Each structure stands twice: as C-alpha cells, then as structure tokens.
C-alpha cells in the first residue's frame with residue numbers, strides 16, 4: 001500500500017489534466033468526485049452535459065470542479081475530425097467517416113491528449129480494451145524505439161511475503177494475444193522499466209512457463225527460452241531469468257530445488273506471462289481468489305499516457321489508475 005500512497009502523493013505534487021472518456025458512467029462519476037476532492041488531478045469528463053450532471057445528482061456526487069466537454073458540441077470537434085482524417089486518410093478514412101469517428105469519446109479523448117489539450121486519458125469501465133486500444137494506437141501511436149505496446153497490472157496481494165512484500169507487476173495481461181519471442185522480450189524489458197519507474201522497486205523479472213530450466217520440452221517452452229535470451233541481450237543490466245514455473249519464480253524453497261543459483265527464481269517481482277490467455281486468466285485468479293488489488297492495465301510504450309480499466313473495476317480502481325496516468329504524464333513533460 002505504501003507504493004500506492006507514493007504514487008498518489010506524486011500525482012498531487014504536480015497536478016495533470018486527465019480526461020475520463022466515459023463521463024456518464026457511475027463509477028467514473030464517483031471517482032471524479034474523489035479525485036477532485038483529494039487534488040489528485042484536474043478532471044475532464046466527456047459526454048452530454050445534462051446527462052453527466054443528472055448522473056452526478058443521482059449519485060449525490062460533487063463534480064463542480066470538473067470540466068465537462070460534449071465532443072459533438074465542442075469547438076474542438078471540427079479541428080480534431082480534420083486531424084484524424086489527416087492521420088488515417090492513407091488507411092481509407094474519408095472526411096465524413098472522420099467526423100463520425102471523432103464523435104466517439106474514446107477518439108475525441110485521445111485527440112485531446114495528442115494535441116496537449118489534456119495530459120492523459122482513462123477509460124474502459126464500459127468500453128472493451130480492444131476499442132480503447134484501437135483509438136490509442138491510431139492517434140497516440142507507439143513511442144520511439146518501442147516495437148510493441150503492452151500492458152502491466154500492479155498486483156498488491158494481502159498477507160503475502162513473495163515478490164516485493166506482496167507487490168508484483170504482471171504482464172502482459174491485456175493487449176497482445178500471442179506475442180512472438182521478440183515481442184515477449186520487449187514486454188519483459190518494458191515491464192522492468194515500469195516496475196522501477198512507477199513502483200520504485202528493483203525489478204527481478206521471471207519469464208513464466210509450464211517448464212523450469214528444461215524440465216519440459218515443447219515449442220511453447222522454446223518461445224519462452226528464446227524470449228529470455230533476447231531480453232537479456234536487449235537489457236543486460238536487468239535481472240531476468242527463465243523459463244520458470246510460477247512456483248519456482250516466487251517461492252524460495254521451490255526455487256532452490258528447481259533452479260538453484262538463479263538470481264531471480266524464488267524472489268521474482270515482475271511476472272511475464274507467455275501469452276494473453278495465461279496473463280489475463282492469471283491476474284483475474286489472483287485478484288479474485290487471493291483478494292489482491294489489481295491496478296491497471298497500465299499501458300507501456302505509448303507516446304502519451306492512455307490507460308484502460310477492466311469493466312469489472314471499482315471506483316477505487318479508477319481513482320488509482322488516474323493517479324498512475326497523472327504520474328506517467330509528469331514523466332512525459
């Protein structure tokens with residue numbers, strides 16, 4: 001929890017302007033109230049003004065301090081549509097289509113961030129990850145020298161001595177369905193960076209598999225072995241090891257049996273899943289069965305901070321992801 005408090009204090013220290021694209025969604029409206037009250041960020045809610053105000057009234061939420069922008073009647077609408085057309089005309093988008101697309105708050109919000117009218121955006125309480133990411137990929141795009149955008153969850157597991165006192169980073173649990181070895185290596189390196197910059201912990205990165213150091217042979221294991229080698233070449237300064245089963249990665253007694261001498265096994269705090277099936281299932285199991293707090297998915301590798309939520313998120317989750325987005329935005333300046 002200390003880690004989360006640190007992020008929240010950092011967000012407060014230099015307030016950024018964050019767009020909440022799902023402005024009428026009840027958890028979002030409540031989160032906006034809390035964020036404004038605690039001074040975490042300046043908030044822009046997107047959507048129909050009357051609908052947002054009546055939702056706030058119904059929820060007894062004070063959102064007086066929020067700016068409300070209706071994309072359709074906004075003076076920014078025309079210029080954003082034209083800019084979107086310029087960005088996507090070589091992909092077959094004509095001007096009429098651009099006007100249609102910019103009515104969608106996910107696209108309008110990304111345009112606000114891209115044009116520095118806001119510093120970051122959070123959505124995904126009602127929209128799917130794929131819909132949010134498509135808008136971000138098209139408008140915000142991938143940062144220089146980054147081959148692939150991925151995501152990570154901060155997992156805070158109660159009464160747990162593994163990882164960094166129960167704190168882990170899990171990746172990729174939200175974006176890339178089946179990364180190849182190079183892509184998996186990039187996810188590992190990006191996650192190590194997120195762990196050190198956002199969580200302030202020294203990353204110990206485990207490349208997870210159903211095999212530990214050759215205990216099983218399969219092409220799925222080969223992918224993780226290759227990804228581990230590539231990640232070590234990409235970032236020799238980072239502690240990365242694999243392939244490791246989850247118990248060998250986290251539990252010292254199992255690590256000493258299965259992978260003796262490893263600097264990561266038994267103490268991993270960054271867990272890299274081999275594909276999205278295992279990553280998404282894995283984080284939800286830990287969240288629900290171990291009652292862990294799952295904060296994210298936090299995007300890694302976009303030019304500017306756009307973050308997703310799970311549709312199962314709580315008001316508190318939105319509050320936390322906004323704080324993280326604000327801290328990422330500070331780092332971008």
Ligand SMILES: CC(C)(COP(=O)(O)OP(=O)(O)OC[C@H]1O[C@@H](n2cnc3c(N)ncnc32)[C@H](O)[C@@H]1OP(=O)(O)O)[C@@H](O)C(=O)NCCC(=O)NCCS
Nearest residue numbers: 129130133134137138142148149150173174175176177280
């Ligand atoms: C991320 C995702 C939406 C991309 O899907 P898609 O639209 O079919 O992907 P495409 O291959 O058509 O690519 C669309 C654009 O995004 C870009 N893109 C796709 N994946 C990318 C990635 N990981 N990093 C950077 N750019 C990416 C493509 O380069 C392309 O750009 P362009 O249109 O400018 O050429 C898709 O991989 C997905 O649905 N992932 C799973 C999301 C999910 O359901 N998660 C589980 C719940 S959290």
Ligand SMILES: CC(=O)OP(=O)(O)O
Nearest residue numbers: 174297309310311312
């Ligand atoms: C991250 C994630 O799994 O999102 P959702 O639950 O909305 O599919």
